[in-house]
Structure formats: structure tokens, C-alpha cells
Amino acid sequence: MQLVLEKRAERSGTIALVSPLIAIGLTIVTMVILFALLGKNPLLALHAYFIAPLTDGYSLQEIAVKATPLVMIAIGLSLCYLANAWNIGAEGQFLIGAVAGSWIAVKTQGTDAGVWVLPAMFVLAAAAGALYALIPAICKVKFGASEILTSLMLVYVADLFLDYLVRGPWRDPHGFNFPTTAEFDPVATVPLLIEGGRLHLGSIIALLVVAAAAILLARTIKGFEIRVVGAAPRAARFGGFNANQLIILTFAVSGALAGLAGIIEVAGPVGHLQPGISPGYGFTAIIVAFLGRLNPLGILIAGLFLALTFIGGEQAQIAMKIPLDVTKVFQGILLFYVLACDSLILYRFKLVFSNRQVPRGAG
Template identity: 55%
Template sequence: MRLDLVPRTRRSAVLDILAPALAFVAAVLIGGLVVAALGVSPSAAFVTYFVAPLSEVWSLQEIALKAAPLALIATGLAFCYRADLWNIGAEGQFVVGGLAGGWVGVATHGSGDAPWILPAMLAAGALAGAAYALIPAVLKVRLGVSEILTSLMLVYVAQLLLDYMVRGPLRDPAGYNFPQSVGFDPAARLPYLMEGETLHAGVLVALAAVGLATFVLARTLFGFAVRVVGASPRAARFAGFSDARLTLSVFAISGGAAGLAGIVEVAGKIGQLQPEISPGYGFTAIIVAFLGRLSPPGILVAALVIALTTIGGEGAQIDLKLPLDLTRAFQGLLLGLVLGADVFARYHVRIVPGGPSGRTAS
């Protein structure tokens, strides 16, 4: 038996949308089998994961609040991945952004309600995230060091740095030695969108970023350069697009987006610095980026889907005693299936019975 892949001459828009949708269905079916093996009714699990979170106002807000950082980070990552560059350290850039922005919040604690505090925090977060992402980018451009490994290693460093700062210099002096900073002043918090609810303005930041990225990728020369470099590096060189400048730019963009997501989380939901500020958003965003086919509008949809499964997973842990790791395994499986399904959109896949794989007479 042999698997033949024949490139499609033109991509079909229907398949482009159908492939990830089918991958999602396949992942749900496989997940159902696993749930059944764990002794839980798959239909009950399906309702808990995918239906129950959609039926209440508070859980809908939670989905939006989880989807916002995911969409923000993944939108930035899409620039990198489109250009065939692999920043997989968004988690670290998220943490550093949250730390830098949070630092501003701690430093301005008790200084009144100046209107510049919140913008300064957001700017500090985005800049710190961008600067942190530039480390692997510069090492790659100048020395040819693999950006994959350095960006990932820096995640661990960032987490330890935050841990140190929160237990050391930034700890609340009146906090009974708890490893956390002071709670931010109201002027250092993102405003809530509705009275008495949890939804905050970070959701709007994410929406704005998705809109901006859509425009930049589709309508600007820079967006064009990103797409060309990824699709055909040779053509990009002939067109005169600078490889080095592009590498630095897309890393700064993805790091900035992740850093902004970090400070949005800290100034929005958390309201202070803690040893841990991310439940793995930076890694989950990689799944979101691919699930959304590296296009900002697709990423927005994917972020909502992944957020839904995460909230559903929390519900399943409480109601059905299903472990949270099931959600993570499901998300990993989903990414794998999406990547596999993509092949059917790019190639005609033929299974040829008999005959050895390899050389065929033409």
C-alpha cells in the first residue's frame, strides 16, 4: 500500500474551511471514546464541554476573557509562522509583559488616579514582550542560532524571573509574606464593560488587534512581504525584501502582542502580580494560530472554540470528575488533526493498494 500526494493546482476555499472543521469533529469523536474509556457517558461530557458553557451569562464572559489573550497572542504568532519563523516562546513574552506592566502598576500604587497609568502599563507590557522576543530574533539574525530552542528556553527563564520578583523586590510589604504584589489601584485596572460583571476592556484590545492584523496582512506591503517570505524565500530575496529586518519585525510583533496580552491579563482579571499569571496561554495560542489557519479572523473563531473547551473542561472536572489533562490532550490531538487535515486541502491524497512505496515509473 502506498500513499500518494499530488499537489493541488489551486486551493479550494471550501476545503480550507472544511478541513479544520472536519478535524474538530474527528477530535471530538476520539475524545468521546477516551471519555467512555474513563467510564463517563460521552453525551454527558459533550454537553458539559461544548453546550453548558454557552448557556449562562457568566460562563459566556469567561469564554470571552479566555479567548482574548489567546486571540491576541495567536494573531502575533501568525506573522511569525506565516514568514516560516518559529517563535514558540510566547508564554515567556506573555510573562515578561505582565511583569513589566505590573511593575508600573506597583510603582504607581497610591499615587492617585492619573489617567496615564493604565496606558503606561499597557505600553510597558507590549514593549517588554517585544524586547524579550527580540533576543532569539537577534541571535538568529546575527549568529544563526535556532530561534525555536532559544525562544523556548527563555520561557523557563521568564517564569523564574517573575517568581523571583514577586517573592522578592515586588512583594507586598504588608502582605504577610504571601508571594504577591500589592493590589493595583483602580487607575491601574482595565475598566469593566458592564456594571457588576467580569467582562473587561481587554476583550476590546484583542478585537482591535485582530482587526489591525487583518488589515496589515492583507493590505500593506509589509504584510505582503511576510506572506512572500513564508511561501517562497527565493522569490522574496529577488523582490528585495530584507530577511533580517523581516525576522526582527515579526518577532517584535509577536512578542509585543504576547506582552500586551500579559499585561491585559494582569491589569484585567488578576489585579496584582503573582508567581504564576498564565495557565499556559502562550502555548495554547500556538494551537489557536494553526487552528485559525494563521489568518486573524480564523484565529478569532479558533480562540473562542479553544476557550470554550477550556471552560468546558473546568466544568467537566467539577461535574464529571474528568481530569483537566483531558482538555490538554484534546487540544494537542486537535492541533495534530488540523495539521493532518490540511494535507487534504493542499494535495490530492490517493491510497494506492499494493506496490511498494517509493519509486514509480512515469
């Protein structure tokens, strides 16, 4: 008797929906074992991770705040991945967007610049993110350089560039030598949705992005082009679609969304530019994109779920002294299981009973 993977005639829609849930289940089982090995009570740890953050209003708002950049970046990444363009550098595009937008905030600081400041920061951040993403895209199209490597390497360039700015030219002169800019002026700050709360306008923008992506993919010829180029490149060329143009376009869009997420984070919850503005949003968004099945609505749900792990991780650290890095372990294991479970969309398990009979006598 053996267990074999058997190809399905058609992709299973049910499994496509259920597979992320199976993956989450398997991840939780693995985490329970991990918590036990760390000598922590697994039930208490799970409670701290997944239940506690949902029980008070402040944490709920915080989940939405954390989900905002994750969802915006992941939507852009999903367009890339659907088109078979592997943008791994959203983290860098996020940082460059934050830097570019902050430039306006820093330059207008203390002046009587009007309400145009924040929209201008958004536009500049999106443009900078897009341009930054175009570097690997153009290298890919013109020279065949692997966009996976180039986009990833540019993350570190962006990271160090930001570091240089806040330690050098943009450092707050009254900041006790901390590497940070001064707090942004109110006109350069993303407005809050609830007075005294944490929820800000960025979450609304993220929802609009989700809606726009859903319409793009399901209803428009451009969305069809993105899907068919990724799913069947030769058929796409036969259909008259240009894969190279699409690499440029999807990288630009995803860079713009990452850049916009970057400035929203800096001009929103953080309030000033400093190193460490991202706990790895650009990388976690890759998990969000796949956990969400590269589907806009799925990404919204997955973004909220992974935001929960960030908040839960913080709470587990405070309450149970579980290292914050366990959150990253959790996210990594989750991506692993999601990709593994995805094979069940096209394949199914089957128990096969051996057909080998014992040879009878002379045969």
C-alpha cells in the same frame, strides 16, 4: 486497491476552510474514546465541555475574557509563522509584559498617580515583550541560532523571574506570605465593560488587533512581504525583501502583542501579579494560530473555541471529576489533527485500483 495522496494542481480553498472543522470532528471522536476509557459518560462529558459553557451569561463572558489573550498572542504568532519565523516563546513574552507593566502598578501603588498609569503600563508591557522577543530574533539573524529553541527556553527564564519578584521584592507585605503583589489600584486596573460582569476593555483591544492584522495582511505591501517571505524565500529575495529584517520585525510585533496581553490579563481579570497568571496562553495560542489558518478572522473564531475548552474543562472537572489536564490533551490532539488535515489543502486522497494483471500463460 490502495489509497494514495495525490498532489492538487492548485490549493483547495474549500478544504482550507473545512479542514479545521474536520480536525475538530476527529478530535471530538478521539475524546469520546478517551472519556470512555476514563470511565466517564462521553455524552455527558461532551455536554460539559462544549454545551454547558454556552448556556449562561457568566460563562459566555468568561469565554470572551479567556479568548482575549489567546487571540492577541495568536495574531502576533501568525505574523511570525507566515514569515517562516518560529516564535514558540510567546508564553515568556506574555509573562515579561505582565512583569514590566506591573512594575508601574507596584511603584504607583497608594500614590495619587492619575489616569496615565494604565496606558503607561500597556506601553511598557508591549515594549518589554518586544524586547524580550528580540533576543531570540537577533540570535537567529546574527548567529543562526534556532529561534525555536531560544524562544522556548526564554519562557522558563521569564517564569522564574516573575516567581522571584512576587516572592521577594514585590510581595504584598499584608498578603499572609502568599507569593503575590498587592491588588492593583483602580487607575492601574483594566476597566470593565459591564458593571459587575467579567468582560473588560481588553476584549475590545483584541478585536482592534484582529482588524488591524486583517488589513495589514490583505491590503498592504508589508503584509505581502510577510506572506511571500514565508511562502517562497528565494522569490522574496528576488522581489527585494529582506528575510532577516522581517524576522526581527515579526518577532518584535508578536512579542509586543504577547506582552500587552500579559498586562491586560494581570491588570484585568487577575488584578495583581502572581505566579500562574497564565494557564499556558502562550502555548495554546500556537494552536489557535494554526487552527485559525494563520488568518486573523480564523484566529478570532479559533480563540473563542479554545477558550471554550478552557471553561468547559473547568466545568467538567467540577461536575464530573475529569482531570483538568484532559483539556491540554484535547488541545494537543486538536493541533495534531489540524496539521494533518492541512495536507489535504495541497493533496487529495485517491483510490487507485491496481493495474497489475495476472500474467497470461506464456506472456
